[in-house]
Amino acid sequence: MTDTMQRIVLASRPDGAPTLDNFRLEDTKVPTPGDGDVLVRVHYMSIDPYMRGRMDDAKSYAAPIPVDGLMEGGSVGEVTTSNDPKFKPGDFVMGPFGWATHGVAPAAQVMKIDPNVAPIQTALGVLGMPGFTGWLGLTKYGRPVEGETLVVAAATGPVGSMVGQIAKAKGLRVVGIAGGPEKCALAVDKFGFDACLDHRAHKTASELRAALKDACPNGIDVYFENVGGKVLEAVTPLMNLHGRIPICGMIAWYNEGGLGETASDAGLTGPKLWRTILVKSLSVNGFIISNHWSELPKFLGEVAPKVVGGTLAYEEDITEGLENAPQAFIDLLTGGNTGKALVKIG
Amino acid sequence: MTDTMQRIVLASRPDGAPTLDNFRLEDTKVPTPGDGDVLVRVHYMSIDPYMRGRMDDAKSYAAPIPVDGLMEGGSVGEVTTSNDPKFKPGDFVMGPFGWATHGVAPAAQVMKIDPNVAPIQTALGVLGMPGFTGWLGLTKYGRPVEGETLVVAAATGPVGSMVGQIAKAKGLRVVGIAGGPEKCALAVDKFGFDACLDHRAHKTASELRAALKDACPNGIDVYFENVGGKVLEAVTPLMNLHGRIPICGMIAWYNEGGLGETASDAGLTGPKLWRTILVKSLSVNGFIISNHWSELPKFLGEVAPKVVGGTLAYEEDITEGLENAPQAFIDLLTGGNTGKALVKIG
Numbered sequence: 001m002t003d004t005m006q007r008i009v010l011a012s013r014p015d016g017a018p019t020l021d022n023f024r025l026e027d028t029k030v031p032t033p034g035d036g037d038v039l040v041r042v043h044y045m046s047i048d049p050y051m052r053g054r055m056d057d058a059k060s061y062a063a064p065i066p067v068d069g070l071m072e073g074g075s076v077g078e079v080t081t082s083n084d085p086k087f088k089p090g091d092f093v094m095g096p097f098g099w100a101t102h103g104v105a106p107a108a109q110v111m112k113i114d115p116n117v118a119p120i121q122t123a124l125g126v127l128g129m130p131g132f133t134g135w136l137g138l139t140k141y142g143r144p145v146e147g148e149t150l151v152v153a154a155a156t157g158p159v160g161s162m163v164g165q166i167a168k169a170k171g172l173r174v175v176g177i178a179g180g181p182e183k184c185a186l187a188v189d190k191f192g193f194d195a196c197l198d199h200r201a202h203k204t205a206s207e208l209r210a211a212l213k214d215a216c217p218n219g220i221d222v223y224f225e226n227v228g229g230k231v232l233e234a235v236t237p238l239m240n241l242h243g244r245i246p247i248c249g250m251i252a253w254y255n256e257g258g259l260g261e262t263a264s265d266a267g268l269t270g271p272k273l274w275r276t277i278l279v280k281s282l283s284v285n286g287f288i289i290s291n292h293w294s295e296l297p298k299f300l301g302e303v304a305p306k307v308v309g310g311t312l313a314y315e316e317d318i319t320e321g322l323e324n325a326p327q328a329f330i331d332l333l334t335g336g337n338t339g340k341a342l343v344k345i346g
Numbered sequence: 347m348t349d350t351m352q353r354i355v356l357a358s359r360p361d362g363a364p365t366l367d368n369f370r371l372e373d374t375k376v377p378t379p380g381d382g383d384v385l386v387r388v389h390y391m392s393i394d395p396y397m398r399g400r401m402d403d404a405k406s407y408a409a410p411i412p413v414d415g416l417m418e419g420g421s422v423g424e425v426t427t428s429n430d431p432k433f434k435p436g437d438f439v440m441g442p443f444g445w446a447t448h449g450v451a452p453a454a455q456v457m458k459i460d461p462n463v464a465p466i467q468t469a470l471g472v473l474g475m476p477g478f479t480g481w482l483g484l485t486k487y488g489r490p491v492e493g494e495t496l497v498v499a500a501a502t503g504p505v506g507s508m509v510g511q512i513a514k515a516k517g518l519r520v521v522g523i524a525g526g527p528e529k530c531a532l533a534v535d536k537f538g539f540d541a542c543l544d545h546r547a548h549k550t551a552s553e554l555r556a557a558l559k560d561a562c563p564n565g566i567d568v569y570f571e572n573v574g575g576k577v578l579e580a581v582t583p584l585m586n587l588h589g590r591i592p593i594c595g596m597i598a599w600y601n602e603g604g605l606g607e608t609a610s611d612a613g614l615t616g617p618k619l620w621r622t623i624l625v626k627s628l629s630v631n632g633f634i635i636s637n638h639w640s641e642l643p644k645f646l647g648e649v650a651p652k653v654v655g656g657t658l659a660y661e662e663d664i665t666e667g668l669e670n671a672p673q674a675f676i677d678l679l680t681g682g683n684t685g686k687a688l689v690k691i692g
Contacts, residue, residue, distance in 0.1 A: 227618060242637075247624045270619045272573060278593045278632035286624035 007100035023326040042077040046124040050149035071099035125340030126314035134162030142248035148221035157250035158340040205233035315339025353446035369672040388423040392470040393687035417445035471686030472660035480508030487592035492517035494567035504686040551579035661685025
């Protein structure tokens with residue numbers, strides 16, 4: 001076993017969209033696990049939109065990553081050393097090991113994975129945080145009812161594809177939004193969406209709205225919000241009375257630190273949005289998935305059998321090599337990936 | 347009994363804030379009630395902010411009033427003719443008789459009032475639509491918990507004073523916002539608010555926010571939204587995690603038809619508002635009280651004894667004479683009234 005490892009740190013804070021300069025690959029010594037810690041050799045690391053927020057020095061629901069600090073994130077890998085009786089070398093686990101080939105974490109932050117149930121990397125996607133986010137937000141805040149219409153963007157991503165499939169199984173009309181004809185075809189053919197609109201083919205919010213109106217003849221009852229921007233602006237006027245909008249993210253606004261406006265969302269003023277919530281009696285709920293871990297067993301109990309049985313599909317986009325993680329992340333933020341973004345390491 | 351009556355119609359649609367020109371007082375014949383109708387001589391009519399929305403030709407939760415049409419609104423009065431067995435002449439009732447000295451309505455839209463329980467005009471205020479709005483929005487969507495902090499604007503109005511008193515009784519810290527030192531004193535002395543801030547003394551949203559921060563040392567858990575504009579902008583950054591924002595109205599924006607921006611709220615962009623909902627895990631719910639009538643008996647059962655027993659205070663602002671209703675309404679929209687705005691007729 002080698003005693004050196006690689007990791008990626010935040011070299012500088014991005015000004016708008018991150019560039020490769022904002023990241024630095026470093027060689028370092030494999031850390032020694034302390035009392036109660038486990039040391040893990042990472043097999044797959046997760047690339048997620050929320051990581052963009054951590055790169056800014058702005059107040060959010062989690063502390064920012066310090067400059068020169070390890071890029072944070074979840075990974076799955078194999079335990080090489082365990083100083084906790086719950087784990088032994090060879091166990092597969094998921095934990096907060098960051099953008100690195102190896103990582104140490106307290107046993108309490110690490111979860112065992114059974115590689116015989118499903119491929120280990122599904123613990124980062126369809127059966128992990130993104131899948132759980134889609135399931136929880138839809139179930140708890142979307143409150144779907146048979147016969148209603150749901151819209152979700154990033155339809156082929158790990159959140160959107162979960163939302164769409166669960167809603168479809170509950171008898172809703174499900175309309176996706178995705179970037180490009182290939183993703184739209186995937187949403188319909190693989191994930192069973194009733195329709196999927198290519199937001200690139202509808203440049204403005206009003207063009208997208210016109211297309212949505214056709215695709216949602218009975219209006220929209222649930223809009224699962226994971227992108228913000230143009231899609232939100234297109235959707236809000238089409239919401240039905242008593243509609244629900246769970247909010248788990250707003251990728252379109254992440255590069256402005258969530259605080260500015262882009263040309264595409266300049267039409268969406270606070271008063272307009274607020275008025276729509278009132279006149280349509282909407283229920284809008286933000287949620288942070290880390291506040292809902294207690295419901296993870298329920299999610300796994302319901303969804304894992306569907307994944308194993310093949311009735312719930314998922315898509316992965318795997319990049320090889322830690323050194324390519326920054327580019328994979330940049331691509332993710334501009335919609336360049338298809339499916340759950342993962343980096344395979346070692 | 348005279349066979350002529352007076353009524354006020356919408357002479358023209360307002361461009362921004364309504365002016366007296368937008369209204370016209372007319373003499374007309376007292377209508378003849380049809381089968382199943384009651385004819386009522388009005389004693390008090392209600393003046394409410396929502397009426398501003400009906401004057402515009404914009405899509406909202408209710409149809410606009412046509413030009414030359416009767417100004418809509420609720421009234422209380424005495425039945426003079428009844429073509430329905432449930433009512434007899436001399437009964438006191440509440441119903442949608444509009445801005446008029448007399449009115450006809452189907453018996454199903456009319457509710458009997460017992461003048462021995464409380465003064466009849468309370469059926470338009472503390473025990474009517476505004477009081478019910480405050481109670482329902484707070485209870486159902488505000489979900490107040492002892493020890494939390496609540497903020498409500500228009501604190502001495504019939505909605506705000508209900509919200510504040512019910513929250514106070516549940517053990518919350520209650521901070522009001524009102525226009526002018528007299529109203530602020532009333533909120534504290536008569537309605538028992540812990541504090542009340544004069545928004546006129548804090549010109550900008552950030553000044554008001556600084557004052558709110560002092561008045562709410564533990565942040566804000568419930569913001570009962572009934573004004574919009576500067577107050578909303580001041581409040582949102584102070585919301586605690588898992589805060590709740592019931593929305594029943596936005597008087598500050600009504601004169602823009604709810605669709606524009608005023609200088610004071612230009613800082614409140616859609617993305618900023620949306621991001622706050624996400625990062626604070628807020629629950630934002632618009633509601634229209636007419637969708638909740640089934641809970642009226644529960645409200646009356648809980649609140650009427652408090653009003654009768656004197657443990658729940660209310661304030662009325664009574665204008666004499668139908669001809670003065672337009673000015674009373676214009677004053678209401680600019681905060682010129684104190685307490686529930688009523689017009690006494692005949």
